[in-house]
Every structure is written in structure tokens, then in C-alpha cells.
Amino acid sequence: MSAVITPPTRHRVIQRHSSTDLAAEITEARATWLEHGLCTLPADRDTAESAVAQLYRWCGYPEPEFVWTTSPPAAVELITAEGLTASVSLSRDSASRRIADRISRARERVTGERPGQRVPVLDLRAARELRVAPYAAAEMTIQESLDIGIDPRAIIHTAVQNSLRTSLFGGIAATIRTKMRPLNGVVAWYGQQEAHRVAICDALWRCGVARASASDHATVEIQATLATSTGWWWPFDDVCVLAERPIAIHTEPTPAGLHDERRLHHPDRRAVEFVDGTGVYVVHGTVVPDWVIDDPSPERIARERNVEVRRTAIERIGWDTYIDAAGLRLVDQSPDPGNPGGALQLYSTPPEWRTNEKILLAVNGSRERDGRRRRYGLQIPGWISTAVDAAGWTYGLRGADYAGLLRRT
Secondary structure, three states: OOOOOOOOOOOOHHHHHOOHHHHHHHHHHHHHHHHOOOOOOOOOOHHHHHHHHHHHHHOOOOOOEEEEEOOOOHHHHHHOOOOOHHHHOOOOOHHHHHHOOOOOOOOHHHOOOOOOOOOOOOOOOHHHHHHHHHHHHOOHEEEEEEOOOOOHHHHHHHHHHHHHHHHHHHHHHHHHHHHOOOOOOOEEEEEEHHHHHHHHHHHHHHHOOOOOOOOHHHHHHHHHHHOOOOOOOEOOOEEEEEEOOOOOOOEEEEEOOOOOOEEEEEOOOOEOOOOOOOOOEEEEOOOEEEEHHHHHOOHHHHHOHHHHHHHHHHHHHHHHHHHHHHHOOOOEEEOOOOOOOOEEEOOOOOOOOOOOOOOEEEEEOOOOOOOOOOOEEEOOOOOOOOHHHHHHHOOOOHHHHOOOOOOOO
């Protein structure tokens, strides 16, 4: 599959767009590149190799030898075993550095950004507006942002670039990295998980608020092709190592996300998996070790130092079961004044946790999709002695103030 992005010659005057048309263009660009970022089809090796070879030629290097691996972790093992890192130096001229410079500079010219900046370089007044606008756009839908006059460029940065960066680069790519040893000084490109870098250019062109030289457009088009044809890749002077895409990616909508942000999640299997069996368990965005899914137990939970992993493991076996199995001591309990019919229970933590904190067990104020109310536990400072005070602390209230609530959510 090769990339198709709006060519810069199709400039449209932004004033001629209705806000509905602009919202549709921005939404379509984001949806298109999110789909590419989540693709689990086998890599299009011929297309990817052709795109990389073109980058090498543009940078004055001959076409490299291509080596394909089954996953990014497998690629890192190969790079290490072959000693490819020994010839890498970011301080000298190299294929890797030239490619990085060409891609980043082309994208900066298209988007108007400079390194370290998140908004286009404009006149002082426009720059001030665009520094504030992304924060406002983050709290509104695309249509709402356009209707109150926020600059489309700021909306695109928030609703397209930032959304996809969160879902793909900061979510999936970062999760995959947890299974890999670091390669110091080596430039890695993330293929489909860098779709946010291409999507912003596409969205700006779609809305007619960016122009590009033929050279810059061709460079962005090459990165778009790589984002739609391959997983991760590592360019060296005479060899390029590429990795296959995942065979499975499972996600769910990010809670309260306004711009279709996604987070990794699967309750029973790896949320990301490669053909060689490499994979990562992720539950509601939390990366967890295999035992949390396969065999959670009070003993393993007691040894776990990561609070989120521990909470996920407890919720998997159920709080009631865990409390009985771990022998937690009930410190205090009370009807929940903010949740009629619900109860608050305050427990001491197991000695193995090596903390004097307590656990507040409460019932969610809203129902799940199946109609039930989920019980959940929260870690509470050890100095709190009553269940109502503990519940109030989670809302930044004193216990007496929390007791006066009509209902919480």
C-alpha cells in the first residue's frame, strides 16, 4: 500500500470553506492516519525498500542492503549481534544523520515549526494566539473550536498531530520499547507509529493552510509511504534493518478523549503481538507483566512495587477475593454518603507492601455497560483513620464536607 496525501498544488482558500467542511477534512485526515497507524497487515516490503532507497540516493548514498526482521526487539538483537552500532556516530556525517536532517527540515518547512516549537512561526500577534489556541482546542471538539474562531492550524496540531502522537507514538511505540534494550546513538524510525508526523502535513494541505516546495512535498510523501508500508526501520551507511508490523493491535477509546485518542487494552491476551511471539500485555493503557494475566496471586501482588500493575492484578482476581486471600485488616467502614446504597471500607495494607498507606474500597457511582457498579480500591495516606475521611481525601475534601454531598460520580 503506498501513501496518498493531498498534493500541495491543490491549494484551497480557507475562507471559502465552511466550518463544517473544515471539520470534515480534519476528521478525515486523522481517521485515515490512525487507520494506517493501527494496521496489522504484513509489511509491503518492495514499497518500503523503494522508499528507503530513494532517501539514500537523495542523501548521496548508494542503495543499502535490506535486512528484514520479525519484530523491533528482533531487529535490536540483530543490530547488536552484527555490531552495527560500532560504526554509528551522530557527530559525523552519515546516512542516518542526512536522512534525519532531510525529513525533519522538510516537515518543519511545511508545518512552519522549528525544533522545540509546537506552533507555526508567524508574526507576534498570531504566534501569541496560536500558543494559547491548542490548549483551548484540547477541551473542545473540532467543530466547536472552529465555530468560536480558533485558527485551523492550532486545531490540526491538537486534534490530529497531538491525538495521533498520543495514540501511536506515545502509546504503541513506547509500549513496544519496553521489550527492547536501548541502542544508544542509533536513530530508529517507527514507520506506522510515526503517522502523526505525516498526518499534520496532510491535514494542513487538505485545509489549504500550508504550502510546500516540490522537494519538501516529495520528502513528506516518502515518509508517508513508509508509514503505510512498514514497521520500524534503522538506517546505517550500507545496510538498512527493517521490522515487520504487528500481527495484532488491540485498543480502546481513551477515557474523556475528544479527538479519537486510543490506548492499548486487552483483558485476556497481548495487546500488541508480532509474528515471532513477541508481545506486550496492556490493560486499560497499563503495561503489565505476563503473570498479571496468566496467574495473578496475592504473593506476586505483594512483591510488585509498581502501584498500577498491583492495582490491575488485584482487579483481575477481584477485590473481595484479594482481601480474603491476603488477609487484610479492616480499619473502618461506613455507608457512602456520596453514593446511596454503596459502602466505604478502609483496610490496612499488607506488610509486604512496605508502606503505611491504607486501601479504600468503594463502589463506583456510575454503572458499567452491563448495569453493574464496579468496586475499586484506592491507596490512601496512612494517617487517615476513617473511611469517610479517606473518601473525602480523594476529592480534596474533608470527611465532614464529603459527608454533605448529595451524590458523587
